[in-house]
Amino acid sequence: MTKIIRSPFFYVGDKYKLMAQIERLFPDDINTFIEPFLGGGSVFLNTNANRYIVNDLEANIVDLHKLFYSYKDNKEIFIEELIDIIKDYNLSCSFIGITAPEELKKKYVKTYYAKYNKDGYWKMRDSYNNSNDVKLLYLLLIYGFNHMIRFNNNGKFNLPVGNVDFNNNVYTAINNYMDFISQKNIEYYNMDYRRFISDLEIEKDDFIYFDPPYLLSNSEYNKMWDEEKEEELYNTIDFLVSKGIKFGLSNLLIQKGEENYILSKWMGKYNVYDIKSNYISYYDNSIKKSNKEVYITNVEKTRT
Ligand SMILES: C[S@@+](CC[C@H](N)C(=O)[O-])C[C@H]1O[C@@H](n2cnc3c(N)ncnc32)[C@H](O)[C@@H]1O
Structure with missing residues (x-):
């Protein structure tokens, strides 16, 4: 390989x-x-x-893998659905050219994604904590601090927003994972x-x-x-x-x-x-x- x-x-x-x-x-x-x-x-x-x-x-990481596997023959649909959610929460998405305004970029040169996405991320985090929708969990992982998964003692996802968004690297990684699993027989436990x-x-x-x-x-x-x-x-x-x-x-x-x-x-x-x-x-x-x-x-x- x-x-x-x-x-x-x-x-x-x-x-x-x-x-x-x-x-x-x-x-x-x-x-x-x-x-x-x-x-x-x-x-x-x-x-x-x-x-x-x-x-x-x-369990959460296994649920995430299983979510991807459930779309293994529909990767385009999966990516479209993720982007629809991103748009619903008004998050930036450099993969499709939605980015922070120039003013914000100039003012917060290194942290403008975090500034831009903070409110939408919090809303998405609340929705996830009320629904446990695994697709939202995946996007929290993408937009969250250091791409981590972390819950508080009450089982609520509690990471703050990160300085990252859904960019070409994320797209490529999703695409590669989907291409791999679509040809393979995988059992997750x-x-x-x-x-x-x-x-x-x-x-x-x-x-x-x-x-x-x-x-x-x-x-x-x-x-x-x-x-x-x-x-x-x-x-x-x-x-x-x-x-x-x-x-x-x-x-x-x-x-x-x-x-x-x-x-x-x-x-x-x-x-x-x-x-x-x-x-x-x-x-x-x-x-x-x-x-x-x-x-x-x-x-x-x-x-x-
Ligand atoms: C070093 S990480 C694996 C990283 C992985 N090789 C990768 O490339 O992403 C160790 C993993 O073991 C899992 N783990 C911890 N205790 C375990 C147990 N008793 N049985 C099964 N998995 C466990 C953790 O949740 C964590 O995902």
């Missing part, structure tokens, strides 16, 4: 930038590609297989990865790729992950390997000089590859030097 495509969910910690390094370490022929920690889907979107079975514990795996019949020509929450990182979805879960995951992988199943796992071995010792102790029995990552922490963009990302697998490298 040559051109790496970007997921339209712009997920925090997505594997988009690392896919070129990781995918070439996957098996050459994959019957079913299994992904228990799907996130935004950057990995399955860039992997060749006969079919895909994917899962995430976070929403449960804990252990149940997901135990419900599957995994064969020797299948491949299971793990991109779990990172023990050393502080993304929203890492908050529920702890050392016990980390150990449990490695035991699960060892069990799968004992059944002859092929796996790959991405993880952060060192962050800000701190090492994940559970990982370093476990990984030696498999093939370990250094992955050149270039994460810029949302909180501190000076710390990337002391990070080390690895890819671990029981697959022998067949391509260079």
Whole structure:
């Protein structure tokens, strides 16, 4: 696979930038590609297989994937419907040339999208919080701060407006995702990865790729992950390997000089590859030097 495509969910910690390094370490022929920690889907979107079975514990991200899948043969209609909503809420849409007035652009050189879209975004956020319409959730993700999905304790979406809009990059990402899924057989699930795996019949020509929450990182979805879960995951992988199943796992071995010792102790029995990552922490963009990302697998490298 040559051109790496970007997921339209712009997920925090997505594997988009690392896919070129990781995918070439996957098996050459994959019957079913299994992904228990799907996130935004950057990995399955860039992997060749006969079919895909994917899962995430976070219901909203799975609902978003399913929304796209429900339009897989109608991508033009989907995009038209999104643009109709954008117009209903008077949001900018650089993709079709609706942008902020020049005055605003001059006054707020770097933040004019946020200024222009704030009111419409709030209205859209209220509508979503009253309806749970997944299409609105997708647009909140597009127009929201850092393309994130975040809810308060009462289950209400609470991110502020971002300085972004529906532009050509968003269109291209939607288009690519739709083109990919329209030709593929994909099953999406929403449960804990252990149940997901135990419900599957995994064969020797299948491949299971793990991109779990990172023990050393502080993304929203890492908050529920702890050392016990980390150990449990490695035991699960060892069990799968004992059944002859092929796996790959991405993880952060060192962050800000701190090492994940559970990982370093476990990984030696498999093939370990250094992955050149270039994460810029949302909180501190000076710390990337002391990070080390690895890819671990029981697959022998067949391509260079
Ligand atoms: C590092 S992210 C995956 C990113 C993904 N590879 C991408 O490119 O977008 C980890 C994901 O695991 C999910 N997750 C956390 N705990 C889980 C669990 N127990 N079972 C299944 N998924 C879980 C999170 O919701 C999050 O989407």
